[in-house]
Amino acid sequence: MRHGKYPFIVGFLILPVILYVVFVIGPYVQAFQIALTNWKGVSATPQYIGLENFTKLFEDEVFWAAVRHHGVLLLAVPAITIVIALFFSFLLNVAGGSKGGNLRGIWGSKFYRVVYFFPQVLAVAVVGVLFQAVYRPDETGVLNGLLNLVGIDNIGWLVNTDLALWSIIGVIIWQGVGFYVVLFSAGMASIPKDVYEAAALDGAGRFRLFFSITLPLLWDTVQVSWVYLGIAAFDAFALVQVLSVDRGGPDNATTVLPLEIWRNAFTYFKFGYASAMGVALFFMTITFAALTLRVTRREKIEF
Amino acid sequence: MMKTSNRPDASARSRPSQSRRRGHRSPKSDVKVFSNLSHVALAVWALLVILPILWTFLASFKTNTEIFGDPLALPENYGWDAWGRAWEKARIGEYMLNSIIVVFFGTAGTMLLGSMAAYVLARYRFPGNRLIYLMFVSGLTFPIFLALVPLFLIVNNLGLLGTHTGLVLVYIAYSLPFTVFFLAAFFKTLPTSVAEAAMMDGCSHTRTFFQIMLPMAKPGMISITIFNVLGQWNQYLLPIVLLPGNVQDKWVLTQGIANISTNAGYEADWPGLFAALSMAIIPMIVVYVIFQRQIQSGLTSGAIK
Numbered sequence: 001m002r003h004g005k006y007p008f009i010v011g012f013l014i015l016p017v018i019l020y021v022v023f024v025i026g027p028y029v030q031a032f033q034i035a036l037t038n039w040k041g042v043s044a045t046p047q048y049i050g051l052e053n054f055t056k057l058f059e060d061e062v063f064w065a066a067v068r069h070h071g072v073l074l075l076a077v078p079a080i081t082i083v084i085a086l087f088f089s090f091l092l093n094v095a096g097g098s099k100g101g102n103l104r105g106i107w108g109s110k111f112y113r114v115v116y117f118f119p120q121v122l123a124v125a126v127v128g129v130l131f132q133a134v135y136r137p138d139e140t141g142v143l144n145g146l147l148n149l150v151g152i153d154n155i156g157w158l159v160n161t162d163l164a165l166w167s168i169i170g171v172i173i174w175q176g177v178g179f180y181v182v183l184f185s186a187g188m189a190s191i192p193k194d195v196y197e198a199a200a201l202d203g204a205g206r207f208r209l210f211f212s213i214t215l216p217l218l219w220d221t222v223q224v225s226w227v228y229l230g231i232a233a234f235d236a237f238a239l240v241q242v243l244s245v246d247r248g249g250p251d252n253a254t255t256v257l258p259l260e261i262w263r264n265a266f267t268y269f270k271f272g273y274a275s276a277m278g279v280a281l282f283f284m285t286i287t288f289a290a291l292t293l294r295v296t297r298r299e300k301i302e303f
Numbered sequence: 304m305m306k307t308s309n310r311p312d313a314s315a316r317s318r319p320s321q322s323r324r325r326g327h328r329s330p331k332s333d334v335k336v337f338s339n340l341s342h343v344a345l346a347v348w349a350l351l352v353i354l355p356i357l358w359t360f361l362a363s364f365k366t367n368t369e370i371f372g373d374p375l376a377l378p379e380n381y382g383w384d385a386w387g388r389a390w391e392k393a394r395i396g397e398y399m400l401n402s403i404i405v406v407f408f409g410t411a412g413t414m415l416l417g418s419m420a421a422y423v424l425a426r427y428r429f430p431g432n433r434l435i436y437l438m439f440v441s442g443l444t445f446p447i448f449l450a451l452v453p454l455f456l457i458v459n460n461l462g463l464l465g466t467h468t469g470l471v472l473v474y475i476a477y478s479l480p481f482t483v484f485f486l487a488a489f490f491k492t493l494p495t496s497v498a499e500a501a502m503m504d505g506c507s508h509t510r511t512f513f514q515i516m517l518p519m520a521k522p523g524m525i526s527i528t529i530f531n532v533l534g535q536w537n538q539y540l541l542p543i544v545l546l547p548g549n550v551q552d553k554w555v556l557t558q559g560i561a562n563i564s565t566n567a568g569y570e571a572d573w574p575g576l577f578a579a580l581s582m583a584i585i586p587m588i589v590v591y592v593i594f595q596r597q598i599q600s601g602l603t604s605g606a607i608k
Contacts (some may be wrong), residue, residue, distance in 0.1 A: 004508075005429070009429055011509075012420065012422070012423045012512075017414065019479070020438070024442050024480075025438065026453065026457065027451075027454040028450050031450055042459065087344075108345075111347075114595055117598075122558045122584060122587055123560075125537075125539040126562070128564075129580055130355055145375050146375065233447060238540065242539075261448045262544070275452050281446050
């Protein structure tokens with residue numbers, strides 16, 4: 001460590017740290033400050049108004065609608081995605097029957113893994129536009145066209161206020177399942193074969209194998225996935241903004257906090273109010289992450 | 304002991320016809336039923352993924368009337384008119400070029416600055432090391448929406464609103480937390496002996512990094528490059544905030560596609576929209592099929608760490 005360690009360290013760190021402080025840390029800190037002001041419009045002079053934005057926020061119906069939608073997303077998206085992904089990855093990895101006591105993956109499992117993962121590389125905005133055609137409310141929609149074939153009437157996927165959020169959840173799951181299939185498959189592949197063999201010799205059936213061996217040994221991965229999907233449930237911005245009727249409609253039936261933050265900031269230029277929403281979102285995300293990590297903590301099984 | 308445990312297996316194998324006649328399912332046929340059902344379930348999901356994409360591609364060859372007709376019919380003529388219109392009139396060509404420029408400089412900058420910071424933080428001891436590392440990593444937990452308003456104001460004050468430079472700098476800054484986090488962990492796993500030997504021979508710190516450590520970190524660098532390219536290519540929120548409507552010639556692809564979909568109704572060019580959509584999707588399919596192994600490991604690496 002001769003040749004002047006410190007000039008080198010400073011030289012390597014200075015640019016990344018400056019960029020990061022200016023564009024990331026600075027804005028995060030300022031957001032808390034702006035949330036306490038009545039800043040409206042780029043050129044206006046903001047004044048501190050204490051917690052007024054937050055009291056307004058708690059009386060804002062749209063805010064509560066958005067919070068409720070996050071609740072639905074938070075329960076539905078991780079649960080459904082993880083169940084479907086576990087199901088498919090179990091089929092792909094151990095449904096091929098056993099040969100000499102070895103459980104094999106199903107025929108074509110590589111093909112399925114490649115196809116399932118594909119939606120993950122598409123931009124959410126592109127997926128949103130794609131599903132506008134799928135969900136069209138009349139018989140010209142792809143989904144309604146298919147359902148008409150089996151005699152089901154047109155369904156207003158995105159125009160029916162009771163259904164719209166679920167239609168959007170369907171797209172989130174459509175896009176996400178493949179990622180978790182690949183993730184869980186990697187986890188399942190690392191479970192030693194002899195664990196399965198021993199259980200199979202003891203007469204364990206497939207369901208037993210899944211619940212007594214695969215799931216417990218995969219628990220860490222499932223837990224991480226839950227946190228990931230949960231944090232994603234606090235986003236959903238691009239999909240709702242592109243896909244839903246009237247951006248968050250109909251009648252605020254699909255709106256989410258990120259969308260309201262964006263709308264308040266860049267349509268109404270209510271910078272203070274939008275930042276207050278951001279602070280609320282921040283605390284919700286942090287609480288969720290801390291709670292999940294606490295609740296799902298289990299003893300780690302070494303293998 | 305051996306004999307008893309072997310017996311059920313042996314009997315099932317030796318008398319399969321008998322057990323089937325009696326109406327019992329032999330383990331083999333049970334496996335078959337299960338395996339067939341699995342194939343059905345798996346194939347259904349594969350179709351769910353493929354069909355919407357295939358439909359979009361086919362719709363780009365349809366006429367407006369055909370698109371608003373039977374959604375399951377095939378196009379009558381296959382012509383590339385709509386593709387030409389999307390490329391020229393709907394400016395998809397321009398948006399794609401913008402995306403390529405922004406993602407190229409964004410990812411190159413992220414990888415350069417990210418690997419430099421990660422290397423120093425992972426391999427050198429100095430006061431403040433831990434603090435700077437934690438500052439970078441803390442960025443992983445914050446929702447970007449919290450920073451949106453101040454970020455917009457800062458970029459505006461720097462005179463970078465509506466410029467590619469501004470977007471590239473913001474992309475780099477927001478890609479740093481994960482890049483630094485992942486690469487620092489990667490640099491820690493590399494052996495110290497090679498670097499020490501180089502230093503003994505009089506190699507400077509900077510040269511050691513660029514000529515010895517960076518090539519050794521290639522696998523990690525590839526994963527994170529893929530992660531960043533895809534993340535920045537698919538970014539939608541930052542472009543719509545930082546490249547507003549008055550600089551449409553600067554727009555990136557995701558922004559352009561979303562905008563065409565809002566306008567398609569007024570201009571009644573639905574085939575154009577689907578051609579534009581296909582142009583956004585097909586390159587991704589090609590890239591994905593070629594690099595699928597690296598892409599899968601690159602994207603899932605974040606979850607495994």
